[in-house]
Amino acid sequence: MLGVKESCTGSLCSGGLEVLFVRKVVERAGRVRIQAVSTNGQGGGSFGERTGAVSSGRGARERRLQKVAEEKKRKQTEEAGKYPEWATILENATKDDAELRDIIGDSIGNPEEMRRRVEERVRRKGPDILQQKTGSALPMPVSFRDFDPMDNHIWMEFYAPPTDKDIDLIGSVFRSFFVLGRLGGFNSMNMQLTQLPLNAPFRYSTEKAKEALDAFFHNIGDVEFQDNWGRIWVDLGTSDPVSLDVLINALTNVSFDHVGIKQLVFGGKNLGDWDEDLTSDQPDFKSYKI
Incomplete structure (x- = not known):
């Protein structure tokens, strides 16, 4: 180990400057070591390789010294009862x-x-990080009342009359629901990836897909709203019940994040004192056209 002398007087040997002094000693020792190896031709490898090795060692020492200094400062603050x-x-x-x-x-x-x-980070990123939820923290109950998948209504009771923005969101959910069903997306006989064993690699067989029977959504009405109730008529056709699972999952998150749904009912008639005589020309009636 090369001996390196360095004078240290006054405040240089105390407080935060102690770390600076140690760093200077380490840096000087590194330069002396590089010069000695270069002059004597010892140590093997090129000069660049030896320089990189010393620099890497110096960086590791600096990180250790910084960590020690941080820990020392933290302990001092803790001892003072202020951390x-x-x-x-x-x-x-x-x-x-x-x-x-x-x-x-x-x-x-x-x-x-x-x-x-x-x-400072929160101030800059606040709009992207903090988004107020407008839904309900309460779970959305789901029930079935003599539900006929080929000719029946799906009912939604809201905690308050939905706004125009809420109506657009709910309508978009049902439009997507219908499009997927119309394209045969809800076919439980051809769910090959879902039926794979756990941790098995994904694979898909077009031959198995051909063997599955078709499952198509037949028809759907517009989403209608009166007061704090909404409904939509559906004919699920040959779509499988997985379609209802998908819809319930979607509306559950809509209720939690956006507009609170007090209950979701499949089937039934004239829930919530529904007035069949109300039309789109009247102020108490709103609709979303699918």
Whole structure:
């Protein structure tokens, strides 16, 4: 090990400058080692390779020294009873979260700087991160009342009369539902990927697809709304019940994230005092054309 002398007086040997002094010593030792190897022709490999090895070692030392300094600063703050618990949690979270690690950067050990960086990121990304949910946290009950898949209504009771935006969203869900069914998408006899064993590689057979019977959605009406109720007439044709599973899954998330649905009912007549005489020309009646 090469001996390197360096004078250290005054405040240089105390506080945060101690780390700077150690770094200077390490850097100088690295330069001396490179020069010695280059002059004597020892150590093997090219000069560039030896330089890279020393630089890599120096970088590792710097990281260790920085980590020691951060830990020392954190312990000093904790001993003073000023290091907040949230800062410790945030530091631990950076170990598994690369994005958070980039945000915090070298501010670990400095709670105020950590707070400032996180708040700045939230201010810049706020519109993309914080999106208010307008639905209901309550689960959406589902029931069936003598439901005939080829000639019946699907009813929705909302917590409040839906807005025009809500009507567009609900209507879009049913339009997509109909398009998929009309194209034969709800065919449980040809669900090859779903029926594969767990962890099996995906594969698809066109021969098996030909063997499956057709399953087509026949017809659908417009989505109609009166007060806080909505309904739609459907003829599922030869579509399989998987179509209803897909619809229920979609409406469940619509209810949770966008517009609360108090209950979803398949079948039944004149629920919620539905007035069959109301038409689109009257203010209490709204519809979405599929």
